[in-house]
Amino acid sequence: MSATRARRVVFLTGTRADFGKLKPLMARLQADPAFDVHVFVTGMHMLSKYGYTCEEVERSGFRQVHRYINQNANDSMDHVLAKTISGLSDYVHEIAPALLIVHGDRVEALAGATVGALNNVLIGHVEGGEVSGTVDELIRHAVSKLSHVHFAANEHARRRLIQLGEQSPSVHVIGSPDIDVMNTDSLPNIDEVRRHYEIPFARFGLLAFHPVTTEVDDMRRQARLLVDQVIASERNYVVIYPNNDHGCDYILEAYERLHGLQRFRVFPSMRFEYFLTTLKHADFMIGNSSAGVREAPHFGVPALNLGSRQNKRVMCPTVIDVPMEALAIAQALKSVEQVPRTASAMFGDGNSASRFHDILRSDTFWETPTQKYFVDRKVV
Secondary structure (H helix, E strand, O other), X not given: OOOOOOEEEEEEEOOHHHHHHHHHHHHHHHOOOOEEEEEXXXXXXXXXXXXXXXXXXXXXXXXXXXXXXXXXXXXXXXXXHHHHHHHHHHHHHHHOOOEEEEEOOOHHHHHHHHHHHHOOOEEEEEOOOOOOXXXXXXXXXXXXXXXXXXXXXXXXXXXXXXXXXOOHHHEEEOOOOHHHHHOOOOOOOHHHHHHHHOOOOOOOEEEEOOOOHHHHHHHHHHHHHHHHHHHHOOOOEXXXXXXXXXXXXXXXXXXXXXXXXXXXXXXXXXXXXXXXXXXXXXXXXEEOOHHHHOHHHHHOOOEEEEOOOOOOOOOOOOEEEEOOOHHHHHHHHHHHHHOOOOOXXXXXXXXXXXXXXXXXXXXXXHHOOOOOOOOOOOOO
């Protein structure tokens, strides 16, 4: 990189999940004086109901953190999008970043890409080109089209981005950054996690179930059905709150039945590294979280993937697709122990932060134009 003043890079984080992905990238850049790292914290991080996880971001040692409340409990996704655009736009005009990094398929990422594209700020999208299911997939691809540079998790994602008309040199395969954390020996041990969260049982399933926004009218039934089945299974469970998409209240309402039951420990959120250790030592995972089809396979943990939210996202021997039907869920819970714990490395080798850093250290990267054009390719 040329000897110039530090490049100002803003990372936008709206959830505990995307922070876990972005954290290794943020830390790697902050350690390099060639970069001036800022963090725009919003979304679920700012809600006390979900553990006020903005404090976790600040405890992680990032020096320049800006908090912004972008929603209240009754806001729809389009209102959240509008509020985030408004607040982020003011912030971007104030600090004038050279690069804005967004992740995944949330409305906060869409807001970030929109603000950057409309203000000639270079946008980098982490983990574009993937299949998400529900409205999240539409948001992910929209973010990709608004972004100038892509940091994809694997070759499958790279090819989809190329199909979307993106320029090949703008797509970099770095792997999934959370694999960097999963592959280190710095994760807390399971005894420490159990002490910290007062988890009384040694064997357990991990439950994480999120709203499907395109099926919101059915979410109350789905949530009640799921709770019925995990109670009937007579297993122990660590339960994590859903994200705050429309329909989450139906899930939280159903979880009220779990409070006070000795076989369940229910948490609004967990520290990312503690969550990974919990997942690694779980007997299985159940729900429709992306962790069941991404992180769980990396550890070889069997995952019961319920319903349509992660439909067609990954094919893996440890991921069992289960329809939202009582008999199907009951049978899956009875047979999950027969699933072999075979690890699958589908999203990188744990060197994402290093690759990301090397790309941003290149002078060529900073010559990327903010004027995009669609690359037509022959349709077969």
